[in-house]
Amino acid sequence: MSRLTRRNFLQVSAGLAAFSGIAGTPKEAGASPGKEALATLIDCTRCDGCVDHDVPLCVAACRERALNRIPDPVDPIPPLFPRGMIEDWSKRKDVYDRLTPYTQLFIQRADVPVDGGIRTVYLPRRCMHCDNPPCATLCPFTANHKYPDGSVVIDPDLCFGGAKCRSVCPWNIPQRQSGIGIYLEIMPTLAGNGVMFKCDLCHDRLLNQQLPLCVEACPRDAMVIGLRRDIMKEAERRAAETGGYLYGLTENGGTGTIYLSPVPFEEINKVVEKGPGRPHFDKVSRRPARASLMETSVLMSPVIGMGAGLTAAMLAVRNRVKKKGEGENDD
Amino acid sequence: MTDRVIEGKNLVRRHSVLELVEHWAIALSGLLLILTGLLELPIGKRYYVTEIPWFSWSGDFYTTLTIHYIAAVVFVAASFFHVFYHGLLGEGGLLPRRGDLKESIKVIKTFFGKGDEPPFEKYLPEQRLAYMGMAFIIAMLIISGLVKTYKNLLDPQLSYAVTSAATWIHNIFFVLFIAAFIAHIAALVIKPNRPMVRGIFTGTIRLDYARGRHSLWMAALERTKTPSTDDGRGGEREEVAGTGARKDGHVLPGEKPDPGNETGSERTNDKKEEL
Ligand code: SF4
Ligand code: SF4
Ligand code: SF4
Numbered sequence: 001m002s003r004l005t006r007r008n009f010l011q012v013s014a015g016l017a018a019f020s021g022i023a024g025t026p027k028e029a030g031a032s033p034g035k036e037a038l039a040t041l042i043d044c045t046r047c048d049g050c051v052d053h054d055v056p057l058c059v060a061a062c063r064e065r066a067l068n069r070i071p072d073p074v075d076p077i078p079p080l081f082p083r084g085m086i087e088d089w090s091k092r093k094d095v096y097d098r099l100t101p102y103t104q105l106f107i108q109r110a111d112v113p114v115d116g117g118i119r120t121v122y123l124p125r126r127c128m129h130c131d132n133p134p135c136a137t138l139c140p141f142t143a144n145h146k147y148p149d150g151s152v153v154i155d156p157d158l159c160f161g162g163a164k165c166r167s168v169c170p171w172n173i174p175q176r177q178s179g180i181g182i183y184l185e186i187m188p189t190l191a192g193n194g195v196m197f198k199c200d201l202c203h204d205r206l207l208n209q210q211l212p213l214c215v216e217a218c219p220r221d222a223m224v225i226g227l228r229r230d231i232m233k234e235a236e237r238r239a240a241e242t243g244g245y246l247y248g249l250t251e252n253g254g255t256g257t258i259y260l261s262p263v264p265f266e267e268i269n270k271v272v273e274k275g276p277g278r279p280h281f282d283k284v285s286r287r288p289a290r291a292s293l294m295e296t297s298v299l300m301s302p303v304i305g306m307g308a309g310l311t312a313a314m315l316a317v318r319n320r321v322k323k324k325g326e327g328e329n330d331d
Numbered sequence: 332m333t334d335r336v337i338e339g340k341n342l343v344r345r346h347s348v349l350e351l352v353e354h355w356a357i358a359l360s361g362l363l364l365i366l367t368g369l370l371e372l373p374i375g376k377r378y379y380v381t382e383i384p385w386f387s388w389s390g391d392f393y394t395t396l397t398i399h400y401i402a403a404v405v406f407v408a409a410s411f412f413h414v415f416y417h418g419l420l421g422e423g424g425l426l427p428r429r430g431d432l433k434e435s436i437k438v439i440k441t442f443f444g445k446g447d448e449p450p451f452e453k454y455l456p457e458q459r460l461a462y463m464g465m466a467f468i469i470a471m472l473i474i475s476g477l478v479k480t481y482k483n484l485l486d487p488q489l490s491y492a493v494t495s496a497a498t499w500i501h502n503i504f505f506v507l508f509i510a511a512f513i514a515h516i517a518a519l520v521i522k523p524n525r526p527m528v529r530g531i532f533t534g535t536i537r538l539d540y541a542r543g544r545h546s547l548w549m550a551a552l553e554r555t556k557t558p559s560t561d562d563g564r565g566g567e568r569e570e571v572a573g574t575g576a577r578k579d580g581h582v583l584p585g586e587k588p589d590p591g592n593e594t595g596s597e598r599t600n601d602k603k604e605e606l
Contacts, residue, residue, distance in 0.1 A: 308416075313416045
């Protein structure tokens with residue numbers, strides 16, 4: 001298909017300039033790396049789970065990067081007061097059938113009953129890079145931030161590992177490695193518990209006009225990254241063409257990761273193994289809700305206070321003038 | 332302002348009902364903001380807060396955030412009301428003046444038995460300084476909090492610089508706010524200040540205490556013959572025994588209370604005190 005440039009960067013128009021380097025087209029004016037929102041299409045009609053490989057190729061590529069980036073934890077990892085579980089994956093780095101700090105992408109397998117048979121679907125799972133990522137907006141230290149290119153990135157130098165991001169993420173994506181990070185320098189027994197890790201869309205590579213490692217590694221072109229609007233169109237087009245189903249368009253108020261599957265996601269959700277590090281495929285509405293009554297009221301509260309203050313002051317002055325008039329009559 | 336002497340009951344009215352409402356709206360919503368603000372850190376579960384009866388919600392960040400927002404509406408609206416209402420009416424008795432810092436140090440020394448207290452106006456110099464400090468902390472919390480709310484509501488992709496500035500200003504002034512709150516409570520525990528405590532609950536304090544300690548304020552209050560606004564609650568207006576004169580103790584703009592004595596003359600001339 002000529003719509004795909006080189007392998008996996010979607011080129012619909014010349015708007016591909018941000019990736020001209022890798023896409024092999026001349027640089028175009030207008031777009032620059034890191035500025036335009038990107039999105040990924042994960043086409044599960046193409047992914048075969050790399051069943052012929054020990055470790056799926058995309059997973060292996062991602063893990064290698066993670067292994068190079070995560071330092072070894074201190075030994076022993078300080079105990080936590082008054083309680084809290086130390087999560088040490090450093091001795092289980094080879095776990096790749098769920099999300100861990102070292103496995104920020106894994107392949108979920110769904111054996112879906114279809115027409116009396118079983119249809120197996122492989123779903124590469126990782127952070128969705130939500131449009132409104134609560135993991136980032138609710139981080140107490142801005143250690144997690146959504147960048148204009150759409151990537152949601154945890155800064156390992158600022159993260160305390162409190163795992164609030166995991167609690168507020170609808171898919172509980174971020175994973176903790178205890179015994180590393182800034183918390184060790186402050187009050188390691190009392191506050192913090194390591195560093196949280198998740199897919200960052202290979203933010204550093206995107207800035208260098210390189211494809212994310214997993215996208216590059218896939219031999220079946222199952223993942224496509226491109227300008228957000230192009231990816232959305234392409235997802236709709238492929239879904240219509242194949243009669244497939246999409247996930248991620250509206251979840252949590254919209255995400256930067258769209259899954260295409262030949263079977264409905266409700267069916268997939270019923271059969272995939274779920275639990276810690278193994279996210280669901282539920283319908284998810286946006287949290288915190290956009291323009292919720294509460295937040296709107298907060299933003300309006302200065303106006304409410306000002307209005308009330310002005311009104312009350314005017315009434316008080318009127319009262320005073322009236323009283324003064326009366327007082328003078330009395331005298 | 333409704334300051335006036337209620338001689339028969341040995342009381343003097345120090346705060347109007349409106350001022351009490353303002354204070355408690357800010358104080359109670361502020362406490363709730365401190366509590367839910369702390370719970371925005373992932374400590375609810377780890378520190379067993381979720382296991383306190385009725386506190387199981389404390390580990391759910393969306394619940395704590397919603398409560399934080401509800402309290403913030405009251406807190407922000409009351410703060411803006413305070414500034415606009417008293418600002419427009421020119422009531423600036425709590426604003427610091429020149430020399431307050433020096434004076435405060437002197438007064439604090441007297442708490443430790445060094446020297447005698449100077450005569451006071453309605454507010455102690457350190458009360459005026461503490462007010463300014465608290466006002467600044469609250470202003471920074473409100474500005475940064477509004478930016479954070481705006482980000483959560485409308486613009487999750489607000490630039491990193493703005494987001495992180497708002498976050499850290501909010502965090503740092505949150506700590507200062509807790510410190511200021513503790514200092515505020517600590518000041519009430521100091522013995523000479525204790526008779527003032529009832530003022531923030533009832534609006535009135537003991538007349539003999541006020542005459543003794545706040546002589547400059549009382550002098551101004553009792554020398555003013557002009558009847559003035561009393562918040563519309565004329566029924567409460569009392570006559571000063573024996574004089575037949577109405578004493579609601581107001582100095583209207585343009586009027587100058589007589590200086591109480593030497594030390595106070597310079598400062599009572601500052602009309603702000605009673606405006
Ligand atoms: S999927 Fe979870 S971790 Fe990823 S951006 Fe959304 S909320 Fe954050
Ligand atoms: S984009 Fe990068 S970090 Fe994310 S799953 Fe792919 S390789 Fe891993
Ligand atoms: S996405 Fe590609 S590399 Fe990853 S498992 Fe599927 S086929 Fe293999």
